[in-house]
Amino acid sequence: MASSSHKRITKELQECMSDPPSGMAVTLPSESDLRSWAVTLLGPPGTVYEGGTFQVTVNLPEDYPFKAPQVRFATRLYHPNVTNDSLGNICLPQLKSENWKPAGRVRAVLEALRQLLVEPNPDDPLEARIADEYRNNRAEFEKNAKGYVVRYAMK
Amino acid sequence: MDSDEDFVSTISSDEDVMQDDTDNDDLSGAEGDFDVFDDEPDDDPAILSHKSDKKESIAYDVSYRVYTPADIQRQQDEMVDEVNMILEMKKEDAAIMLRHFRWNKERLIEDYMDKPKAVLEAAGLGPSAETPPKLEVIPGFCCDICCEDDDDLLTFAMKCGHRYCVNCYRQYLHQKIREEGEAARIQCPAQGCHRIMDARSLDLLVTPELVERYRELLNRTYVEDKDILKWCPAPDCENAVECAVKKKDLDKVVPTVACGCGHRFCFGCILNDHQPAPCELVKRWLKKCADDSETANWISANTKECPKCNSTIEKNGGCNHMTCRKCKHEFCWMCMGLWSEHGTSWYNCNRFEEKSGTEARDAQARSRISLERYLHYYNRYANHEQSARLDKDIYQKTEKKMVQLQTASGMSWIEVQYLNTASQTLQTCRQTLKWTYAFAFYLARNNTTEIFEDNQKDLEMAVEALSEMFEKPIAELSDSKLKVDIMDKTAYCNKRRIIMLDDTADNLANGHWQFNVDFTDAGASAAAGSGSARR
Numbered sequence: 001m002a003s004s005s006h007k008r009i010t011k012e013l014q015e016c017m018s019d020p021p022s023g024m025a026v027t028l029p030s031e032s033d034l035r036s037w038a039v040t041l042l043g044p045p046g047t048v049y050e051g052g053t054f055q056v057t058v059n060l061p062e063d064y065p066f067k068a069p070q071v072r073f074a075t076r077l078y079h080p081n082v083t084n085d086s087l088g089n090i091c092l093p094q095l096k097s098e099n100w101k102p103a104g105r106v107r108a109v110l111e112a113l114r115q116l117l118v119e120p121n122p123d124d125p126l127e128a129r130i131a132d133e134y135r136n137n138r139a140e141f142e143k144n145a146k147g148y149v150v151r152y153a154m155k
Numbered sequence: 156m157d158s159d160e161d162f163v164s165t166i167s168s169d170e171d172v173m174q175d176d177t178d179n180d181d182l183s184g185a186e187g188d189f190d191v192f193d194d195e196p197d198d199d200p201a202i203l204s205h206k207s208d209k210k211e212s213i214a215y216d217v218s219y220r221v222y223t224p225a226d227i228q229r230q231q232d233e234m235v236d237e238v239n240m241i242l243e244m245k246k247e248d249a250a251i252m253l254r255h256f257r258w259n260k261e262r263l264i265e266d267y268m269d270k271p272k273a274v275l276e277a278a279g280l281g282p283s284a285e286t287p288p289k290l291e292v293i294p295g296f297c298c299d300i301c302c303e304d305d306d307d308l309l310t311f312a313m314k315c316g317h318r319y320c321v322n323c324y325r326q327y328l329h330q331k332i333r334e335e336g337e338a339a340r341i342q343c344p345a346q347g348c349h350r351i352m353d354a355r356s357l358d359l360l361v362t363p364e365l366v367e368r369y370r371e372l373l374n375r376t377y378v379e380d381k382d383i384l385k386w387c388p389a390p391d392c393e394n395a396v397e398c399a400v401k402k403k404d405l406d407k408v409v410p411t412v413a414c415g416c417g418h419r420f421c422f423g424c425i426l427n428d429h430q431p432a433p434c435e436l437v438k439r440w441l442k443k444c445a446d447d448s449e450t451a452n453w454i455s456a457n458t459k460e461c462p463k464c465n466s467t468i469e470k471n472g473g474c475n476h477m478t479c480r481k482c483k484h485e486f487c488w489m490c491m492g493l494w495s496e497h498g499t500s501w502y503n504c505n506r507f508e509e510k511s512g513t514e515a516r517d518a519q520a521r522s523r524i525s526l527e528r529y530l531h532y533y534n535r536y537a538n539h540e541q542s543a544r545l546d547k548d549i550y551q552k553t554e555k556k557m558v559q560l561q562t563a564s565g566m567s568w569i570e571v572q573y574l575n576t577a578s579q580t581l582q583t584c585r586q587t588l589k590w591t592y593a594f595a596f597y598l599a600r601n602n603t604t605e606i607f608e609d610n611q612k613d614l615e616m617a618v619e620a621l622s623e624m625f626e627k628p629i630a631e632l633s634d635s636k637l638k639v640d641i642m643d644k645t646a647y648c649n650k651r652r653i654i655m656l657d658d659t660a661d662n663l664a665n666g667h668w669q670f671n672v673d674f675t676d677a678g679a680s681a682a683a684g685s686g687s688a689r690r
């Protein structure tokens with residue numbers, strides 16, 4: 001069924017490259033691999049991530065779109081829903097296998113990801129400590145998050 | 156003794172679920188879902204019910220029933236027939252409705268009487284379904300999943316109007332049915348659309364190679380949708396067990412059931428029989444053991460050195476009474492103490508002697524004592540597990556010899572069954588003893604704990620004595636005197652085990668145990684130690 005997904009992936013990629021979601025740029029690191037996308041995400045204005053440039057990788061599995069895309073941060077960031085390590089795993093409801101639907105789009109996932117930077121979801125955290133801090137000590141959270149932006153996301 | 160009253164009332168005072176009537180702890184009195192099956196004879200040995208005389212009922216017993224695949228099928232069929240008659244709908248539709256209502260027949264009938272149109276619509280049987288679902292070719296259609304737009308593309312859409320090509324639907328269903336094991340609650344493939352794919356649409360779309368798996372999964376929903384039913388976890392066993400004990404009761408009762416296949420398991424957590432320890436405690440203990448797996452490797456060693464002459468001694472049976480081949484020193488495998496002290500009232504092998512507080516002045520000493528304490532319980536826990544295995548080995552070897560012995564001694568096959576019974580008893584008792592040590596590890600020191608340890612000691616002594624007889628050479632086993640002794644000891648072990656379990660379950664039901672950790676923070680529903688917290 002890989003051939004059937006080819007058409008879909010090509011179409012999605014073209015749309016994302018020619019008309020990218022706001023604050024993002026989508027590229028293909030290797031022309032021969034349509035399933036590995038590189039996304040550059042600008043920290044949304046008015047958030048602690050403003051001024052940072054974040055690299056996001058999108059991998060479309062063999063069974064895509066029947067299985068969810070794999071999306072990760074390649075740039076470290078300080079966020080309750082992103083693992084505070086080099087893996088950059090993201091907790092996004094759309095990406096969970098029980099929520100993903102084949103009619104879903106990468107574009108919608110990327111838009112939700114950007115929204116997650118605007119509005120973290122401390123109730124469903126990957127980093128419980130950061131979530132606690134976000135809830136109970138916002139000033140400290142903002143200081144730490146901005147520190148990470150300066151350290152990792154500014155070139 | 157009003158403890159049994161309390162025990163029963165904890166289980167049946169569950170008002171919020173009472174209405175769906177799946178809550179009766181006494182199945183013979185159940186009036187709801189299962190009344191249609193009550194014409195069955197109740198002499199099935201797998202059926203235990205609470206005796207009406209509460210004084211006689213055993214605190215650790217829960218009532219349960221074992222169902223074979225045929226029973227499960229019949230129950231479904233009967234429920235379908237009933238809905239078919241009451242609501243006058245086709246059997247096929249009744250089955251769809253029942254699955255939609257997670258086999259809650261009462262709610263289905265009630266809701267249907269109340270608002271039939273809405274209910275039919277929600278289950279995918281609305282007026283729109285009167286024209287059966289069909290595959291269509293729509294000119295100019297482009298499938299949103301695969302982006303194909305061929306002119307002859309076959310497409311399908313449910314009432315929600317989310318239309319995709321048939322190939323995509325089929326691949327989606329393959330993924331759901333084959334890989335995710337879903338059948339009764341597959342949603343529309345559109346992002347954010349929660350419409351459940353109804354049975355007729357599925358019948359139309361499911362490919363022949365998936366049909367069997369699909370039907371199988373549909374059948375499983377009957378058991379999986381009901382909290383009072385669980386599959387027997389034994390590999391290759393297709394039975395299901397019914398038990399009314401609720402998750403929130405698990406701090407009060409350890410619901411142990413025995414499947415028709417012989418497998419004994421806990422209805423609460425599906426693990427092997429872990430009486431008398433409550434589920435939450437078991438969970439903690441297993442986690443602790445996994446975290447300290449170093450110590451586990453240390454104990455599983457089958458050899459130790461004789462405390463007197465240091466020659467290596469191998470343990471090859473379940474019995475803890477060791478005799479050094481070289482110096483004939485007799486000692487206990489567990490504590491390495493003199494065996495002569497074990498057969499008497501001085502027996503103290505099971506109890507951990509808490510050191511006086513003065514000794515534990517600094518943190519290092521405290522941590523050493525806490526490790527010693529853990530090892531005391533862990534060693535005995537692991538030892539019974541290991542011994543049960545060794546006892547089983549011995550039995551299997553013995554069984555072979557007994558067949559030969561039958562001809563030699565003139566004993567019939569029936570007459571040598573006492574060894575089988577003894578072997579079963581040893582294993583069951585060791586299983587219980589094993590968990591008494593995990594249980595004791597979490598007990599606070601008080602009078603109730605003392606009594607518990609006395610019971611534990613009595614059972615352990617009886618088991619070790621039986622284990623020792625059981626290991627006697629085959630020639631001695633043919634002696635009728637030993638046979639009588641083994642039979643007596645077997646009965647005694649069973650009796651001690653029942654006393655131990657009964658006492659523990661009784662205290663659990665009444666919240667009399669005091670634990671040295673708080674089990675309540677692990678979640679209110681399955682908290683094991685709330686009894687002590689309430690006191």
Ligand SMILES: [Zn+2]
Pocket residue numbers: 298299300301302303319320321322323324
């Ligand atoms: Zn398609």
Ligand SMILES: [Zn+2]
Pocket residue numbers: 315316317343344345348349350
């Ligand atoms: Zn839909």
Ligand SMILES: [Zn+2]
Pocket residue numbers: 387388389392393394414415416417418
């Ligand atoms: Zn079974």
Ligand SMILES: [Zn+2]
Pocket residue numbers: 421422423424425426429433434437
């Ligand atoms: Zn359990």
Ligand SMILES: [Zn+2]
Pocket residue numbers: 461462463464465466479480481482483484
């Ligand atoms: Zn020796």
Ligand SMILES: [Zn+2]
Pocket residue numbers: 487488489490491492497504
């Ligand atoms: Zn001992």
